[in-house]
Amino acid sequence: MNTVIVPPSRRVLVDCVHSATAAPSLHNSQPWRFRIRAGRIDVYADPARRLPVLDPDGREMMISVGASILTLRLALRQAGYLNDLQLFPEPGVVARVTVTHPAAISDELAALAEAIPHRHTNRLPFAHLPVPAEVLDRLRDAAHAEGATLAVAGPDARDAILRLAGAADHALRARPGYLAELARWTGDTRHDGVPIWAAGPWDALETVPIRDFAQLSGEPRPRENFEPYPTILVLATHGDDRPAWVRAGQALQRVLLTATWHGVATTPIGQPVEVPGIRRRLLDPAAGLSVQMVLRVGYGRLAGRTPRRPVTEVLSRG
Secondary structure (H helix, E strand, O other), rough: OOOOOOOOOHHHHHHHHHHHHHOOOOOOOOEEEEEEEEOEEEEEEHHOOOOOOOOOHHHHHHHHHHHHHHHHHHHHHOEEEEEEEEOOOOOOOEEEEEEEEEOOHHHHHHHHHHHHHHHOOOOEEOOOOOOOHHHHHHHHHHHOOOOOEEEOHHHHHHHHHHHHHHHHHHHHHHOHHHHHHHHOOOOOOOOOEOOOHOOOOEEOOOOOOOOOOOOOOOOOOOOOOOOOOOOOEEEEOOOOOOOHHHHHHHHHHHHHHHHHHHEEEEEEEOHHHHHHHHOOOOOOOOOOEEEEEEEEEEEOOOOOOOOOOOHHHHEEEE
């Protein structure tokens, strides 16, 4: 007897695309587009949403798209389908995710999929509590599962990274066009960007460089004491080209979802990887790795999720 495999309905695939839009992105720019065609979903970068001042090479745009790809694949697994991934299968297509056949989801992947709607960036102070070693091991494993490396910075490395992040933040503020670009992606009456309420306070200890999305609002920004010894993670890849950036995005999202499942708050610290001279100083060149993102992790009070565009805006007609 031949087994007839029933492909998922378009409604299921649209729902999975909707889940993919919950991925993180630089300034919540959401630089992705999707197209559904006969049991597959093609994923595209949206160059109109690249930040040319902060991300002239499109590296962070590709990381963002990579995060959406991992989220899409998890959503398909949660819907009960295995899928195959091809990166850059043809010009203009970043990824092609093809549904293969129905299969039960593992407990581990189910936990990650369930974390998708709960993951968010937390720019608030964290408690003065260490993240347990076993949780940090889970985060390392998550990065490794997607072909990346995640290192926990020791005390000396942490302090050096935070100093470099502060220097990078000052350098970016002085970059022509930076403040105008920041203003473009800040606001409260839109479906993208970072609303003022999500900007977070200043660190009164001047230890953690939180990007100042509220700078141009005219409203005074509150000051709070952040944790004096934050836990800092460094995500790196072998290679520093478009496939490596997409791989970094998938690894980043898997790390963030793993952290969310374990109740750990996360803050990407992008400034030190956005200034080339500083980015090169984050790792010993002999390691053969390229740093793609710095993360701060810990335990903090809840922060809200930033808005997302409706799926009709990111789904192209087939």
